[in-house]
Amino acid sequence: MLLQKIDTLLEEISHKQAETKEEVEAFRLQYLSKKGAINKLFAEFKNVPKEEKKEFGQKINVLKNTAQDKYQEFVERIQTSSQSDLDVDVSLPGQPFQLGSRHPLSIIKNEIISIFSKIGFTVAEGPEIEDDWHVFSALNFPLEHPARDMQDTFFIEKNPDILLRTHTSSVQVRKMENSEPPIRSVFPGRVFRNEAISARAHCIFHQVEGLYVDIDVSFADLKQTLLYFAKEMFGAQTQIRLRPSYFPFTEPSAEMDISCSICGGKGCNVCKYSGWVEILGCGMVDPNVLESSQIDSKKYTGFAFGMGIERIAMLKYQINDIRLFFENDIRFLKQFQSE
Ligand code: DAH
Numbered sequence: 001m002l003l004q005k006i007d008t009l010l011e012e013i014s015h016k017q018a019e020t021k022e023e024v025e026a027f028r029l030q031y032l033s034k035k036g037a038i039n040k041l042f043a044e045f046k047n048v049p050k051e052e053k054k055e056f057g058q059k060i061n062v063l064k065n066t067a068q069d070k071y072q073e074f075v076e077r078i079q080t081s082s083q084s085d086l087d088v089d090v091s092l093p094g095q096p097f098q099l100g101s102r103h104p105l106s107i108i109k110n111e112i113i114s115i116f117s118k119i120g121f122t123v124a125e126g127p128e129i130e131d132d133w134h135v136f137s138a139l140n141f142p143l144e145h146p147a148r149d150m151q152d153t154f155f156i157e158k159n160p161d162i163l164l165r166t167h168t169s170s171v172q173v174r175k176m177e178n179s180e181p182p183i184r185s186v187f188p189g190r191v192f193r194n195e196a197i198s199a200r201a202h203c204i205f206h207q208v209e210g211l212y213v214d215i216d217v218s219f220a221d222l223k224q225t226l227l228y229f230a231k232e233m234f235g236a237q238t239q240i241r242l243r244p245s246y247f248p249f250t251e252p253s254a255e256m257d258i259s260c261s262i263c264g265g266k267g268c269n270v271c272k273y274s275g276w277v278e279i280l281g282c283g284m285v286d287p288n289v290l291e292s293s294q295i296d297s298k299k300y301t302g303f304a305f306g307m308g309i310e311r312i313a314m315l316k317y318q319i320n321d322i323r324l325f326f327e328n329d330i331r332f333l334k335q336f337q338s339e
Contacts, residue, residue, distance in 0.1 A: 002044055003052065006059045009037060013067050018074040027074060031067045038064050104336040105206055105325055108313040109188050112208045115232040119225065121210065122185045126171035128192070132161035134170040138292040139249040154192050154203075164192035168209040169249060169306055172285075175211060176293035181300050182214040188309070199321040206309035211285070213295065213302030219252070219284060222303035226256055226282065233312065234261045241276055250283025250304055261315055270315070277315060280307035 013031060018024040031037050041060055048056045102110075113123055126134075136148055147153070147166065154164040171187035187209040195201050212221070223242065230238045239259040247253040257278050260271035267273040282305035287297035310322050317336070319325075324332050 002041070002048055003056060003059060006041065006056070006063050009041075010059075010063050010066060013063070013070055016070060019078070021078060024071070024074040024078060028071055032071060038067060101334055101336060103325075103333060104313050104317060104319075105309050107336055108309050108316065109206065109208065111233065112229075112307075112309070112312070113186060113188065115229055116186045116210065118232075119228065120184050121212075124171060124175055124185050124187055125189055126165075126168070126174045126187065128165055128190055129156060130163060130165040130170050132163065134173045135163060135165050135167070138173040138289065139169055140286050140288045140292070141248045145248065152193055152195070154194055165189075166193050167191050167306060168207040169304070171209055172211045172249075172304060173289075173293055176213065176290070176295055181295060181302075183302070184212050184214070186210045197323065199323065202310070202322050202326065204326070205322070207306055208309060210305045211302060212304075213285065213290070213300050215300060217284075217301045217303055219303070222282060222284070222305070225303075226280070226305065230256075230258050230279075234258055234316070237264070239265070242282075245281060245283075247281055247283060249286050249289045250281075251286045253281065253283035256280050256282055256305075262318065270318075279311060279315070280305050282306070 009031075016027060018027050029036060033039070038060070041063075045053070045056065045060075117123070132148075135153075136145070141147060153166055156162045156164065168187050168189045168191060171189065175183060175185055175187070189207065189209075190204060191207050192204055195203050197203060210225075212225070223240075227240050230240050237259075238261065241257045241259075242254040243257065245253045245255040255278055257276035259265040260268060260275055260277050262268050262270045263275070265271075265275040267275050271277050282303065285302035285304050290297040290300060290302065310325055313319065313325070314322065
């Protein structure tokens with residue numbers, strides 16, 4: 001009779017489930033507590049007939065162990081499940097991860113570099129803090145040239161002059177000092193001018209300079225190189241126009257216009273109804289400049305050009321205020337995708 005009771009309890013316990021704290025506690029009270037079913041059976045031991053005592057003893061121990069194991073299992077299970085409740089809910093959607101985009105000036109700079117690299121131009125960079133020699137003297141600027149004036153240049157030290165470069169033409173000089181022709185390179189970089197900030201001008205901006213020095217380099221090479229650049233940058237229908245100009249470091253010098261990429265040359269407010277917009281300065285490297293860098297001007301000739309990256313970006317993306325490039329407003333920056 002009592003043995004039968006043990007079997008029934010064993011069967012019952014092995015099918016029990018407890019998911020919550022309350023159910024686990026109810027299990028403990030029902031079977032394992034002082035007044036629980038198993039202790040009650042132990043109390044019956046004295047009433048068990050002698051010949052059954054041994055079997056009863058063995059069975060009740062199995063029952064007790066089974067109940068304890070089961071209880072332990074329930075306790076561990078609710079512990080791990082409440083822990084994972086605290087840590088993460090794996091069914092929640094993930095936090096969106098915002099990817100940044102390239103700055104429009106970097107996109108345009110990379111595009112300019114890639115256009116020139118297709119026709120054999122390498123890339124080099126020079127320092128932003130420069131001396132008078134590399135920014136002015138070696139580039140044939142007369143001593144009294146207005147560009148050396150305090151109004152244009154940020155000087156760091158006077159006599160000898162240390163300054164923030166006002167153009168990337170300084171890198172031409174460094175390149176010629178450090179290498180032998182043939183030289184065919186572009187020099188991207190940041191430049192600084194002591195100017196009032198407005199929609200059109202900033203005291204910090206970016207340029208890409210180009211230099212080609214070799215035997216028999218002609219103005220026709222310059223023109224063809226720049227025509228190729230204009231068509232790659234602004235589309236195959238783009239036309240160019242060279243107007244005579246003056247720079248101390250080139251002779252002859254020119255400024256290059258492209259047919260307005262906004263109105264296609266018909267006239268609009270970007271090209272001020274002329275159909276043309278200026279994008280760069282250029283010319284044949286002045287023999288004095290070659291000689292300043294120990295390049296034989298009787299043997300070699302060269303051309304150079306320089307353009308503002310902001311200006312190209314403003315034309316290409318139709319941006320009407322240069323200050324937008326430096327404000328780092330995410331609503332502005334995220335509109336540009338590199339190709
Ligand atoms: N350095 C000039 C500037 O900042 C741009 C320039 C003009 C560069 C003519 C050149 C050049 O190499 O040949 O305005």
